[in-house]
Amino acid sequence: MASVSATFVSFGCSFNQTKCITAGKNCTISLGMRNRTLTAVRFPRLRVSCSAKPETVTKVMEIVKKQLALNDDVPLKPESKFSELGADSLDTVEIVMIMEEEFGITVEEDNSQSITTVQEAAELIDKLVAAKPDQPASESEQKSEAIS
Amino acid sequence: MAFTMRAVKVQPSSASLEEARHRVFDFFKTACRSLPSIMEIYNLDDVVTISQLRSNISAQIRKNAHITNPKVIDMLLLKGDEELSNITEHAKQRHHIIGQYVVEHSGPHDKGSTKDPSTSEFLKNFYTSNYF
Numbered sequence: 001m002a003s004v005s006a007t008f009v010s011f012g013c014s015f016n017q018t019k020c021i022t023a024g025k026n027c028t029i030s031l032g033m034r035n036r037t038l039t040a041v042r043f044p045r046l047r048v049s050c051s052a053k054p055e056t057v058t059k060v061m062e063i064v065k066k067q068l069a070l071n072d073d074v075p076l077k078p079e080s081k082f083s084e085l086g087a088d089s090l091d092t093v094e095i096v097m098i099m100e101e102e103f104g105i106t107v108e109e110d111n112s113q114s115i116t117t118v119q120e121a122a123e124l125i126d127k128l129v130a131a132k133p134d135q136p137a138s139e140s141e142q143k144s145e146a147i148s
Numbered sequence: 149m150a151f152t153m154r155a156v157k158v159q160p161s162s163a164s165l166e167e168a169r170h171r172v173f174d175f176f177k178t179a180c181r182s183l184p185s186i187m188e189i190y191n192l193d194d195v196v197t198i199s200q201l202r203s204n205i206s207a208q209i210r211k212n213a214h215i216t217n218p219k220v221i222d223m224l225l226l227k228g229d230e231e232l233s234n235i236t237e238h239a240k241q242r243h244h245i246i247g248q249y250v251v252e253h254s255g256p257h258d259k260g261s262t263k264d265p266s267t268s269e270f271l272k273n274f275y276t277s278n279y280f
Binding site for chain 2: 097100
């Protein structure tokens with residue numbers, strides 16, 4: 001089931017509309033016009049499978065909260081920048097390392113420079129997690145296409 | 149256990165603070181990535197978690213965060229690399245690691261307070277240094 005949901009993620013990635021499928025609340029507002037038909041088709045399927053992305057975002061937010069020792073009343077949104085939350089550059093690197101360990105991925109040097117917000121971190125994680133088991137992902141992608 | 153000599157390469161000194169910062173992050177990443185094997189080598193699973201060790205490492209890096217001279221940073225990184233190689237090639241022992249990186253000790257006045265629980269400011273200053 002994990003691989004199946006990962007294929008849905010990678011399926012979405014191929015359209016490069018990751019933000020659109022992540023969290024219905026904020027994406028359809030920004031990109032709703034173009035992708036109304038697409039999202040209408042794909043949403044029921046995503047609801048059934050545990051969509052990895054909101055989970056990833058909440059997990060990343062938890063990690064950030066614990067690392068920076070934020071109080072509960074600090075507003076923590078996916079778009080909040082790490083520097084806004086009081087993290088210096090070493091904190092950012094440390095958060096990336098915690099995510100590496102948590103999700104079992106390896107973040108490359110150039111990737112880690114571009115991470116400034118929680119949302120970017122979650123997207124990078126999902127991309128790397130989906131890219132990791134390359135063989136089974138492509139097989140079940142073919143299967144899912146056959147089903148659809 | 150094979151004793152693998154990891155040569156600590158001496159790189160050309162950093163040109164700028166930015167490059168020194170990159171080196172610090174590379175060192176931190178290398179250290180974090182070797183943490184699982186360190187936990188296994190020294191059987192630290194019941195004493196400390198990986199995240200505690202990681203925050204310990206970052207706290208030590210942060211202690212020197214105020215330094216701006218790239219050459220000094222290079223020197224500190226050299227010492228850090230040396231320490232990391234020593235630890236990963238099992239040149240240290242378990243009690244070294246526990247004493248240095250797990251237990252938190254905050255200076256001589258702490259030990260003084262357990263023996264003699266006086267809250268005298270004079271004594272606290274006296275324990276830390278000669279001049280106050």
